[in-house]
Amino acid sequence: MKARLLLGSTLAQILLALTQSTWAWNNGAADPSYGTRDRETDLMARPFVHSPNRSYDHALSGQCLLFSDEYQYWETHYGKGGSSGEGSVGRSREWKWRIINSHVKEVDDVIDIGCGDLSFWEDRVSKLSHYFGLDISPTIIERNQNRYPDRTFCVADAKMPILGLKGRIVLCLDLLFHIMDDDAFFSILENLCRYSLEWIFVFTWCGNPFNLAWRLRSLYAKLVSAARMSRIRPLRIAFLKLPWVLIRSGQLGQDIRFLVGPTHCDGRYQKYRRFEKYLEIFEKNDFELIAKHRSPCCGGVGTMYVFHTRATA
Ligand SMILES: C[S@@+](CC[C@H](N)C(=O)[O-])C[C@H]1O[C@@H](n2cnc3c(N)ncnc32)[C@H](O)[C@@H]1O
Numbered sequence: 001m002k003a004r005l006l007l008g009s010t011l012a013q014i015l016l017a018l019t020q021s022t023w024a025w026n027n028g029a030a031d032p033s034y035g036t037r038d039r040e041t042d043l044m045a046r047p048f049v050h051s052p053n054r055s056y057d058h059a060l061s062g063q064c065l066l067f068s069d070e071y072q073y074w075e076t077h078y079g080k081g082g083s084s085g086e087g088s089v090g091r092s093r094e095w096k097w098r099i100i101n102s103h104v105k106e107v108d109d110v111i112d113i114g115c116g117d118l119s120f121w122e123d124r125v126s127k128l129s130h131y132f133g134l135d136i137s138p139t140i141i142e143r144n145q146n147r148y149p150d151r152t153f154c155v156a157d158a159k160m161p162i163l164g165l166k167g168r169i170v171l172c173l174d175l176l177f178h179i180m181d182d183d184a185f186f187s188i189l190e191n192l193c194r195y196s197l198e199w200i201f202v203f204t205w206c207g208n209p210f211n212l213a214w215r216l217r218s219l220y221a222k223l224v225s226a227a228r229m230s231r232i233r234p235l236r237i238a239f240l241k242l243p244w245v246l247i248r249s250g251q252l253g254q255d256i257r258f259l260v261g262p263t264h265c266d267g268r269y270q271k272y273r274r275f276e277k278y279l280e281i282f283e284k285n286d287f288e289l290i291a292k293h294r295s296p297c298c299g300g301v302g303t304m305y306v307f308h309t310r311a312t313a
Helices: 002-026 039-044 061-066 069-081 090-103 136-148 183-196 211-230 234-240 242-248 252-260 275-284
Strands: 111-114 131-135 152-155 167-173 196-205 288-295 304-311
Touching: 002 069, 002 090, 039 288, 090 288, 090 304, 111 183, 131 136, 136 152, 183 275, 196 275, 211 252, 234 304, 275 288, 275 304
Parallel strands: 111 131, 111 167, 131 152, 167 196
Antiparallel strands: 196 304, 288 304
């Protein structure tokens, strides 16, 4: 009887210990060095003012638990050798630089939120007087830091405010439509205003690319390219062979989900919000929308929003 009681209480203790450690892990306390500190407060209290080589303060593994859903997607994407995407290269890049340069004569002191692989910069990063690049992906930040050891990079979720961080120009390009959580979206906009001393450039969607016409168009483009790759001729036969082409590309399920899915997001890493609805955040923080430039690239769904501070020096 005594032995059974002893066994029972030992099992109960093991169960309790297991439950507690799972709770601790889920709540971000898995890092033994973490102790009882509130990591979020700790993270926010750290000043970051353009000092090179202070980039990894945020890269402690446990802190990734506080990161948004985007973390997993981008870390895997860059880990597999992926790039920042079409918006950072070619015609799209040229157009964005033309817009930025039409407003700012000298691009000198920059905070780049969601900096990605720096394709957008070509080789300009080394020529700036100050550059601070922030991204949620440790992989891409490490790569950037190795490439530019004297520039400051930081692994962080853009939704977390970094106290003391200030720059004349804040860029937030091709980031906002990747933010899935509404509260995080709101916090990021607040942070852009917090960091900027003068200019904010936001490139994001002005229209909804998930409407039915856009979906049909992109499915059609995909079908044509799949048909070309499978060398089906003439092309119109491809449409009769549509299900077969899709099955062969191994994406039938994904394409059907895409066609009948939600009308504002892809359920994975892209979400449309009406950016105009959020302009009051900039207003409230004394930034005026001085220009809106619609991009001729990517089906014309992207726009550069240019804000300038109202506060006089
Ligand atoms: C499409 S890329 C754009 C990169 C760069 N801004 C450009 O225009 O070339 C989006 C970037 O945002 C980063 N990102 C996504 N969610 C983020 C978040 N919550 N905080 C910080 N960076 C984030 C991704 O890791 C990725 O590098």
